[in-house]
Amino acid sequence: MIEYRIHGRGGQGNVAAAYLLAAAAFQAGWYCQAFPAFGAERRGAPVAAFVRVDTAPITLRSQVRNPHFLIVQDSSLLQDPKITQGLRQGGAMLVNSTTPETEVAGQFGCRAVCLDATAMAIEEIGRPIPNTALLAALLALTDRFPPEALATALAGRFHGELLDRNLALVERAAKAVPKAAWAKESADA
Amino acid sequence: MREALEGSQAIARAVSLCEPDVVAAYPITPQTHIVENLSKLVADGDLHTEFVSVESEFSAASVALGAAAAGARAYTATASQGVLLMAEVLFNIAGLRLPMVMTVANRAVSAPLSIWNDHADSMAVRDSGWIQLHAASNQEAVDTTIQAFRITQQTELPVMVCMDGFILTHTMEPIDLPSIDEVRAWLPPLEFDRQLDPEDPRSVGMLVTPDFFPEVRHSHHTAMRKSLEVIETTDADFAQAFGRASGGLLTVEGDVTARVGIVAMGSTVGTLQAGMAHYAAEAAGPALLIKLRSYRPFPARALRDAVRGLDTVIVIDRAISPGMGGILGTEVAAVLAGMPDAPKLVNHALGLGGRDIPETIYSDLLAAIRDPDAPAFSVFDADMEKLPPEDR
Numbered sequence: 001m002i003e004y005r006i007h008g009r010g011g012q013g014n015v016a017a018a019y020l021l022a023a024a025a026f027q028a029g030w031y032c033q034a035f036p037a038f039g040a041e042r043r044g045a046p047v048a049a050f051v052r053v054d055t056a057p058i059t060l061r062s063q064v065r066n067p068h069f070l071i072v073q074d075s076s077l078l079q080d081p082k083i084t085q086g087l088r089q090g091g092a093m094l095v096n097s098t099t100p101e102t103e104v105a106g107q108f109g110c111r112a113v114c115l116d117a118t119a120m121a122i123e124e125i126g127r128p129i130p131n132t133a134l135l136a137a138l139l140a141l142t143d144r145f146p147p148e149a150l151a152t153a154l155a156g157r158f159h160g161e162l163l164d165r166n167l168a169l170v171e172r173a174a175k176a177v178p179k180a181a182w183a184k185e186s187a188d189a
Numbered sequence: 190m191r192e193a194l195e196g197s198q199a200i201a202r203a204v205s206l207c208e209p210d211v212v213a214a215y216p217i218t219p220q221t222h223i224v225e226n227l228s229k230l231v232a233d234g235d236l237h238t239e240f241v242s243v244e245s246e247f248s249a250a251s252v253a254l255g256a257a258a259a260g261a262r263a264y265t266a267t268a269s270q271g272v273l274l275m276a277e278v279l280f281n282i283a284g285l286r287l288p289m290v291m292t293v294a295n296r297a298v299s300a301p302l303s304i305w306n307d308h309a310d311s312m313a314v315r316d317s318g319w320i321q322l323h324a325a326s327n328q329e330a331v332d333t334t335i336q337a338f339r340i341t342q343q344t345e346l347p348v349m350v351c352m353d354g355f356i357l358t359h360t361m362e363p364i365d366l367p368s369i370d371e372v373r374a375w376l377p378p379l380e381f382d383r384q385l386d387p388e389d390p391r392s393v394g395m396l397v398t399p400d401f402f403p404e405v406r407h408s409h410h411t412a413m414r415k416s417l418e419v420i421e422t423t424d425a426d427f428a429q430a431f432g433r434a435s436g437g438l439l440t441v442e443g444d445v446t447a448r449v450g451i452v453a454m455g456s457t458v459g460t461l462q463a464g465m466a467h468y469a470a471e472a473a474g475p476a477l478l479i480k481l482r483s484y485r486p487f488p489a490r491a492l493r494d495a496v497r498g499l500d501t502v503i504v505i506d507r508a509i510s511p512g513m514g515g516i517l518g519t520e521v522a523a524v525l526a527g528m529p530d531a532p533k534l535v536n537h538a539l540g541l542g543g544r545d546i547p548e549t550i551y552s553d554l555l556a557a558i559r560d561p562d563a564p565a566f567s568v569f570d571a572d573m574e575k576l577p578p579e580d581r
Contacts, residue, residue: 019195019361026193026363035360059326060463061356061456062547 001054002144002189003064007083008073011043013131016157017071018049020135023153025053028145033058046077067091068189069142069182071134073117075099084108092182094138096130111185113141113177120176124169125162136170143180144187147171191365196327196357199364200266200292201226203331205236206372207290207338210261213241213252217271218304219354220294224266246271250278250291257287257347258393260384262338264289268354269296272310276317279347283318284409285393288341288381291319292334294354295455295507297542305543306354308455308507311484312516318409320348320416321485323454327357327364329435333482335367336423336435339376343423344416351484353456353507355543367431375430413486420483436480438488441495444475449555450496450532452479452521453505457539457546461505464551473552481517489524496525499532501558506538514538514566537569544570 004021008014015036022034030053037048050064066086075097077083084093092111095104096118104112115137117130124133132154139150147170154166194202200223204212212231214224230236239256243249249265256263267275272293282289293311297303311321320340324330330352337348352358367375385393397405421437428434443465453461458480469475479495481488496502502525506515513519518536525531535558540546550570557563573581 015359019193022361023193031363032193033360033362035355058362058463059459060548061360061460063545065547 001052001058002069002186003067004051004069004071004138005064005067006049006051006071006073007077008047008071008131009043009077010045010047012073013129014047014049014073017073017131017135018051020132020150020153020157021051021138022053023156024135024139024145024149025051027149027152030055030145031057037063046080068185069138070094071138072096073130073134078104078107084110090185090188092141092185094134094141096134111182113137113181115173115176117173120173121169124172125165132166133169133173136173137177140174140177140179141182142186143183147174190368191363193361194327194364194366195222195359195361196330196352197222197294197359198226199327199331199366200334200352200358201230202366203334204264204290204292205230206367206369207264207335207376208236208262208369208373209238209264211239211241211253211256211263212265213243213249213256213263214265214267215243215246215249215271217246217268219296219306219358220266220268220271220292222358223292223294246274247278250275250282253289253291254278254282254285254287257282257289257381258285258385260379260381260386262289262379264291266292266294268294269298269304269310272314273298276314279314279317279319281394282347284405286345286409286412287347288345288379289347290334290337290341291347291349292330293349293351294358295351296354301542303542306356306507307541307543308351309509311349311351312508315485315516318346318413319485320344320346320413320420320483322348322350322420322482323484324350324352324357325436325455325458325480325482327352327360327362328433329482330357331364331366332427332431332433332435335372335376336427340416340419340423342377342379342381343419344412345381346412346416351455356456365433371431375427417483417486417488420486436482438483438491439495440480440482441477442480443477444469445477447475447477448500449474449558450477450479450499450502451505451554452481452492452496452502452517454481454484454517455507457505457507460546460548461551464548467548468552471552473555476551476555484517487520487524492521492524493528496532497528498530502532502534503554503558504534504536506536507540509538509541509568518566534565535563536566538567539569541568546570
């Protein structure tokens with residue numbers, strides 16, 4: 001089972017990101033489970049969402065306490081030292097940030113990849129919603145599900161021009177990170 | 190077809206497959222997405238039903254009551270304070286023996302205000318005379334919803350499908366939804382003999398004097414007892430048609446040599462299954478996991494059969510009756526009373542107001558029964574450090 005935790009702020013599409021990741025895994029033939037850290041989500045407030053994928057049905061319903069991978073959608077959340085709480089040994093974090101990766105990796109003592117997903121999203125879809133770019137980057141880094149799985153999941157959520165723009169965005173984001181850099185961690189999970 | 194769906198979305202689709210004549214609901218967290226999705230299905234022209242937007246849960250239940258009395262297939266959904274605001278009408282629907290289905294997205298009851306999951310809401314209307322079925326997964330919630338429409342037609346008892354708020358309603362997972370043709374073939378049209386008819390007028394909800402009241406209650410109780418068999422056969426019949434069952438009255442899984450049984454309802458069962466798979470081979474040891482699906486009617490005989498020969502039964506409650514303890518625990522104790530060599534009963538409330546239940550709960554529960562000083566009832570995951578000494 002691979003477990004993911006997504007941190008962000010209300011309005012950045014955290015739950016959507018979790019659902020899209022689960023839907024992509026489902027498209028790739030995996031069992032999946034995605035849910036928000038249940039709460040009264042308010043725009044701007046720190047929020048989290050969880051994803052599990054497995055080759056067998058998933059019955060566990062608790063929050064993800066020991067994720068293999070983290071997505072941090074808002075770099076201001078790096079001020080919270082607990083953001084990596086429970087991250088597994090050998091786990092890695094993908095951060096929407098312009099901060100140098102070595103700095104983030106040093107701060108939290110884990111592997112980190114930083115991507116300016118907000119800037120990319122503004123350029124491609126005209127809105128500062130970084131979730132789909134980060135998902136594409138995560139899929140490229142972990143190399144576990146084919147990019148087409150994400151494209152199919154996106155097509156289940158977006159239509160018309162918004163879908164086209166998101167497809168362009170995810171293609172660009174996937175190329176912006178080292179492909180399969182976390183493939184070993186993903187395969188070991 | 191299997192799809193990755195959010196629980197609420199899947200429930201709306203399942204309800205739609207059953208083609209209700211009338212849907213009346215008022216949105217409340219965490220039921221909201223069910224109503225939103227139903228409303229969207231109607232707006233998109235995918236569901237042809239009389240969708241009545243009301244100003245409160247009292248009205249939602251009242252509209253459903255009237256519709257059911259007129260012979261319509263009626264549906265509503267609610268949670269928490271909504272259940273309580275409906276309470277008076279819920280007793281009326283059941284007492285009038287009207288067939289209908291309601292989803293409860295189980296949530297704690299105020300105060301203190303909590304939007305998170307526990308079972309206090311449906312437990313508060315435990316004695317209303319509704320059938321109450323608990324789903325452990327979204328697939329079970331979907332399948333039980335479809336079954337509920339058949340059970341209610343056959344028994345003329347309203348059916349409440351209880352699913353854990355957020356934990357199920359807001360979780361996306363693979364769900365297999367049947368086609369509308371499959372559901373049409375399996376679910377017969379509603380034929381309600383007592384339906385209101387201007388050509389053949391009758392009264393509903395009349396005063397019942399002491400001359401007849403005990404008989405009415407007795408016959409309601411008898412109908413509930415008889416519905417045990419209907420619930421079981423409906424699930425078996427569903428399994429034959431669709432290839433999967435939802436757990437009849439209750440199901441038992443685990444190591445048959447185990448000396449300990451754990452009784453639970455709803456999504457907690459899944460976490461216990463995961464914990465059992467993970468920890469049963471370790472110090473925690475094996476257990477029998479008893480998933481109770483039918484809470485009302487209460488399957489006393491099936492439960493006795495399930496726990497016979499065990500040393501200890503741990504009952505998990507997602508609600509508390511202050512001053513008594515666990516509610517399910519108290520009922521299991523009543524069922525065990527008088528049983529020769531009845532297992533020792535341990536009762537814990539768990540996950541009240543949405544406290545996350547970790548996978549380690551399995552081993553924690555089994556470790557706790559080895560403590561000779563452990564109380565017969567506890568709020569298991571309450572952190573005593575957070576309380577003043579006099580409240581511990």
